[in-house]
Amino acid sequence: MYDVILVPTDGSDAARRAGTYAIDLATETGASLHVVYVVDESAATLLFSSQKLSDMLKAFTEAGEQAVGEIADAAQEAGVEATTEIVRGIHINEAIVSAAERADVDLIVMGTYGARGIEQLLGSTTTRVLSHSQIPVLAVPAGETE
Template identity: 45%
Template structure:
């Protein structure tokens, strides 16, 4: 049913719950896991001018490589093949674009499950992906488990 499962990662420890869920699904279906990390350069617009863009970009690239390596480390014991990609742009748009261009069957991504004013002010990459993706999206609660209702 699922040949290609996409799992976006931000490299945080909390997202590992979503990664493990994606690995479990990939194991059950004999799937390939596509791990993506998106460099969101727009969110670094407030960095002081003296900061070297090249240095910042290199740092973000390295962070992305570590995040992809962590997905690989979680998938390896289960024998799940991983294709890793580092993308640049708006995280939600890049996840949707990658899923569609690579014929992914499912997107598995973490969400913090914020409610109320936090969701209104912060928005949610997962929510934007759910609303705009033609590919089915499975969200997995990550973080401390406290939800505002």
């Protein structure tokens, strides 16, 4: 049913829960995971920081490497093959959908609430992915996955 499952992560608890759910699903179906972190290059993020742009992007990239690494390590411990990718984007939802299309995934599994505080005022990333993706999206609620 599923060969490749994409899990976008922002390092939040919600993303970790979605990662755990995706790992369990991959174990059941024999799928592999593709774990993605989007370096947020939106104007809101860049304007509200006192850091230099290059320092900020470097910090985001390092945070992304840690976030994708956590899920990929958990997947490998469960015997699930996992690849990781760090991408950059102004619109996180579009970057996620593009990454899913490039990786030819069968399913996107993501949490319903993450670390993007200001974006909650404008509509969640998950809601935007749901409305723009031609690939099925499984939204994992903020509660426990068990």
